[in-house]
Amino acid sequence: MSKPVLATTSLAGCFGCHMSLLDIDERILELIELVEFNKSPIDDIKTFTKQCDIGLIEGGCCNSENIEVLKDFRKHCKILVSVGECAIMGGLPALRNGLSVKECIEEAYLNGPTVGLNTEKILPNDDELPMILDRVYPCHEIVKIDYYLPGCPPTADLIWNALVALVTGDELKLPYEVVKFD
Amino acid sequence: MNKNKKLYFEIDGKACYAEDGQSVIDAAKANGVFIPSLCHVEGVKAAGSCRVCNVKINGRNMTACTTPVTDGMVVENDIPELNELRQAIIEVLFVSGNHFCPSCEKSGNCELQALAYRYQMLVPRFPYEFPIKGVDASSEHIFHDRNRCIMCKRCIRTVTKDGKNVFAFNGRGGEHLHVVMDEKLASQLTEEEAQEAMEICPVGAILKKEQGYLVPIGERKFDKLPIGSDIENK
Numbered sequence: 001m002s003k004p005v006l007a008t009t010s011l012a013g014c015f016g017c018h019m020s021l022l023d024i025d026e027r028i029l030e031l032i033e034l035v036e037f038n039k040s041p042i043d044d045i046k047t048f049t050k051q052c053d054i055g056l057i058e059g060g061c062c063n064s065e066n067i068e069v070l071k072d073f074r075k076h077c078k079i080l081v082s083v084g085e086c087a088i089m090g091g092l093p094a095l096r097n098g099l100s101v102k103e104c105i106e107e108a109y110l111n112g113p114t115v116g117l118n119t120e121k122i123l124p125n126d127d128e129l130p131m132i133l134d135r136v137y138p139c140h141e142i143v144k145i146d147y148y149l150p151g152c153p154p155t156a157d158l159i160w161n162a163l164v165a166l167v168t169g170d171e172l173k174l175p176y177e178v179v180k181f182d
Numbered sequence: 183m184n185k186n187k188k189l190y191f192e193i194d195g196k197a198c199y200a201e202d203g204q205s206v207i208d209a210a211k212a213n214g215v216f217i218p219s220l221c222h223v224e225g226v227k228a229a230g231s232c233r234v235c236n237v238k239i240n241g242r243n244m245t246a247c248t249t250p251v252t253d254g255m256v257v258e259n260d261i262p263e264l265n266e267l268r269q270a271i272i273e274v275l276f277v278s279g280n281h282f283c284p285s286c287e288k289s290g291n292c293e294l295q296a297l298a299y300r301y302q303m304l305v306p307r308f309p310y311e312f313p314i315k316g317v318d319a320s321s322e323h324i325f326h327d328r329n330r331c332i333m334c335k336r337c338i339r340t341v342t343k344d345g346k347n348v349f350a351f352n353g354r355g356g357e358h359l360h361v362v363m364d365e366k367l368a369s370q371l372t373e374e375e376a377q378e379a380m381e382i383c384p385v386g387a388i389l390k391k392e393q394g395y396l397v398p399i400g401e402r403k404f405d406k407l408p409i410g411s412d413i414e415n416k
Contacts, residue, residue, distance in 0.1 A: 098280075141309065181283035181298070
C-alpha cells in the first residue's frame with residue numbers, strides 16, 4: 001500500500017507551528033517513513049501534484065491569497081487539520097479585528113514609528129498583491145475543518161501523536177499536559 | 183469524613199456532610215468534590231452569574247453556589263449532560279470576548295482557560311464575535327482589559343478601597359453592559375491590593391502592571407494538573 005500523502009501550509013501564521021512540527025526531533029526520520037510529503041514548505045513543493053490524505057493548516061485567513069490557498073487545500077485533502085491558535089481563532093493577527101482595514105494600512109505604511117522611509121506616502125496597491133480582508137478569519141469559518149490542534153504552537157508531541165493517530169487510525173490520546181492554548 | 187456535620191447529602195452517589203446554610207459548592211469542596219465555577223468566591227455572597235456550577239439537585243438544574251444544602255439532597259455533578267452544558271458555557275465565554283491566550287499574561291493561571299482544558303475544548307462550536315471593548319490603563323498599578331472580562335462580578339463584589347467599590351457595572355443589557363474601574367479609587371490601591379485584585383479576577387481582565395509573565399511556562403498554576411485537582415486529591 002502506498003504511503004499516506006501529507007501537505008502543509010502556513011497562511012497568516014508565523015511558521016512557529018511548522019517549527020514545532022520539526023521539533024519532533026529524530027522522529028522526523030519515522031515521519032518520512034510514515035508519510036509522503038506533497039505541497040509543503042518542508043519539501044518546497046509549491047503546487048499540488050496529486051490528491052492528498054492529510055492537510056495541516058497553520059495560520060488563519062487575513063488576505064485573499066490565504067482564502068485561495070485554504071480552498072485549494074480543502075479541494076486536495078481528504079482531512080484538513082487546523083494547527084495552532086491562529087488557524088483555530090485567528091490568533092495574534094486577529095488582534096486587528098477591532099480596527100478598520102484603513103486604520104491598519106495607515107498605521108503600517110503612513111503613521112507607524114518605523115515608516116519614515118516612505119516619504120512619498122505610497123500605499124501598496126499593485127494588482128499582484130492579495131487584498132487584505134476586513135478581518136482575520138479562523139479557518140473553519142472559510143472551509144470545513146476536520147480536526148483541531150490548539151497551542152501556540154501546539155507541542156511537537158501533540159502534532160506527532162495526532163499525525164500518527166490519523167495515519168494509523170488509532171484513537172488520539174490527549175494527555176492534560178499536551179493540550180495548551182499558549 | 184466529618185460526621186459531626188449536621189446535614190447529609192449525596193453528590194454522584196458519594197455520601198457528603200454539610201453545615202446548615204452551607205452552599206452546595208462550598209460543601210462539595212469540603213467533601214473533596216470539585217464543582218467548577220468562574221464567579222464564586224468563598225466567603226462572599228454568591229452571584230450565580232457564570233452558571234458553570236450548574237448541578238442537578240433532586241433532578242432539577244440549579245446553581246451550586248446559590249443553593250444551600252438541605253438534608254437528604256441528591257446532587258448530580260460529574261455527569262455527561264452537565265459537563266456538556268458546562269463546556270458549552272465555557273465556549274460561549276471564549277467567543278463572546280477577545281481571549282488571545284498566547285498574548286495574555288494570565289495564561290496558565292487563568293480559570294477560564296483551565297476549565298477549557300479540563301473539559302477538553304479544542305475549538306468553540308460557536309462563531310467568534312470579536313467584540314470591540316476598551317482597555318483602561320489609567321490606574322497606577324492596574325491594567326483593566328475589558329476584552330477579557332467574562333462579567334463574573336467577582337471584582338465588583340470584592341475589590342474595595344475603604345469600603346468603596348473600585349469596580350462596578352455600567353450600562354444596561356447586551357453590548358452596553360460592561361465593568362468599569364473607578365480611576366481615582368483604583369489609583370489609591372497599594373501594590374498588594376492590586377495583586378489581590380488581579381488574583382480575584384478569574385481571567386486576565388485585571389492585571390497588575392510592571393510584572394508580566396513572572397512564572398515560566400511549565401510552572402504556572404494549571405500547567406501540570408487540571409483545575410480542581412487540589413480539591414479532588416485532598
